[in-house]
Amino acid sequence: MINFSKKTICLIFVSVVIMLASCENDNETREPLHEIFEVGNPSANAKKVLMHYLAWFGEGKEGRHWSYGTPRKPLIGYYSSQSWATHLYHVLLSSAVGIDGAIINVRTDYDQKSFDMFVESIKRIDEIYPDFEYSISISYDDQDATESAALSNFSHLKNDIIPNTRHYLTKNGKPVIYIWNYDGFLTSQEYRDIANTIFTSNAPILLKNDLDLDAVPGKYVMNSIYPWVQGWTNEGSNWGEGYINWFYNTQIDFKLNNKVEFVTGAVWPGFDDRNVSWGQNRWIDRKNGETYGKLWNLINKTYENKVDWVVLETWNDFNEGSEIETAEGEVDYQYLDLTAGHIGTYKGKPSLIDSEKWMLRAAVKIYQAAKLIEDGNRNYAIYYPKLQKSIEQYLKTNGQKSFELADEIITRL
Incomplete structure (x- = not known):
């Protein structure tokens, strides 16, 4: 039998009281859980x-x-x-910072399969929140494009993708298709003709990253044009200021003269292809978020309320260093936090990202837990329902609770 001195017993008693008080204070300081879905909540805001x-x-x-x-x-x-775990992470995280959807680049069969799987992955979120609003559009990479391939791609989109998801991006009820231009392949008019051939009714909205200075008023071969990353120099100082101002002034004039239907802008955090095998030593210095801020300020201040849609260039082109997705060593999810703030200003609504960054941290935990389930390292029947609970709390902006639930999957609690 162990004998404790009165002093020891007293110390144990005091320790227990302090621990219980600490737990009680923790419960008191934690806000009540939100019961309303906030992430992906349907919005009537026309700005995207x-x-x-x-x-x-x-x-x-x-x-x-x-x-x-x-x-x-x-x-x-x-x-x-x-990977559906990757898709969940990207969709939840981007939606939480205010992004309305993904324009998925497709050039190869691998890309197309990834696109199709991305569409399927969003159904996992729909099961939890049936009204979840998040748009997906396709961006056909024009490099090596042929007329027959484009006809096949547009046909697959019309017949196999759009009818099977409520998430395909539309504008005024029409499907939206992006074209990423490479000189020497299909022209804007050829894409319009192909689109009209496949979509015999409800002709799609087409956007291309190539401003047609010979556009005819009212014809709308391309319904809008979007700018693309420009400005690189060897020392990284040129972020495209001259190009982007020329682009906005020209496209705003085009809209006034019925040469485009709406104005599309773009922002980029930087660019760096010096480490990639096809690189051309092109560099736009991020300057710790300053470059990104200057491009957003053009939209939110210089051309305030004149830019209808914005394209983030890019979410995840890690090869060319233009990604806003969080990278190792990045402090406090810098670019996602900046994105949430800039989008909040653009749309006139508050950010869903809490000061403690639980909403950003929880998304990482959800990915880690989902990947364990996807890879067969956690029993699907047991742990997938727990993952759904974590995602539900995330969608309700209960970031800390979502984090804790996902962590229970990781630690097998």
């Missing part, structure tokens, strides 16, 4: 912010496209673009 999204990655540092080199490494590691 969409992210250019690369779906060409294969898992691991030597995986598809990662092996070509990157200046930064994703916070969650070298992920696969065909």
Whole structure:
């Protein structure tokens, strides 16, 4: 039998009282859980912010496209673009910072498969929140494009994708298609003719990153034009100021003269292809968020209320260093936090990101938990329902609770 002195017993008693008081204070300081879905809540706001999204990655540092080199490494590691855990992470995180959807770049069969899987992955969120609003659009990469391939791609989109998801991006009820231009392949008019051939009714909205100075008023071969990253120099100082101001002034004039239907802007945090195998030593210095802020200020101040849609360039082009997705070593999820603030100003609504960054931290935990389930390292029948509970709390902006629930999957609690 163990004998405790009165002094020891007293110390134990005091310690227990302090511990209980600490727990009680923790419960008192924690806010009550929100009961309303906030992330992806349907909105009537006509202003949209969409992210250019690369779906060409294969898992691991030597995986598809990662092996070509990157200046930064994703916070969650070298992920696969065909993983539903990756898709959940990207959709939840981007939606939480105010992004309305993803413009997914498609050039190869791998990209197209990733796109199709991305569409399927969002259904996992729909099961939890049936009214979840998040748009997906396709961006056809014009490099090596042929008329027959474009006809096949547009046909697949019309017949196999759009009818099977409520998430495909539309404007005024019409599907939206982006074209990423390469000189020497299909022209804007050829894309319009192909679109009208496949979509015999309800002709789609087309956007291209190539301003047609010969556009005819009222014809709308391209319904809008979006700018693309410009301005690089060897020392990284040129962020595209001259180009983007010319672009906005020209496109705003085009809208006034019925040469485009709406004005699309763009922002980029920087650019750096010096580490990638196809690089051309092009660099736009991020300047710790200053470059990103200058481009957003053009939209929110200089051309306030004149830019209808915004394209983020990019969410995850780690190869060319233009990503806003969080990278290893980045302090406090810098670019996602900045994005939430800038979008809040653009749309005139408050950010959903809390000061403690639980909403950003929880998304990472959700990915880690989901990946364990996806890879078969956690029993699906037992742990997937727990993951759904974590996602539900995330969608209700209960970031800390979501974090804790996901962490229970990781630690097997």
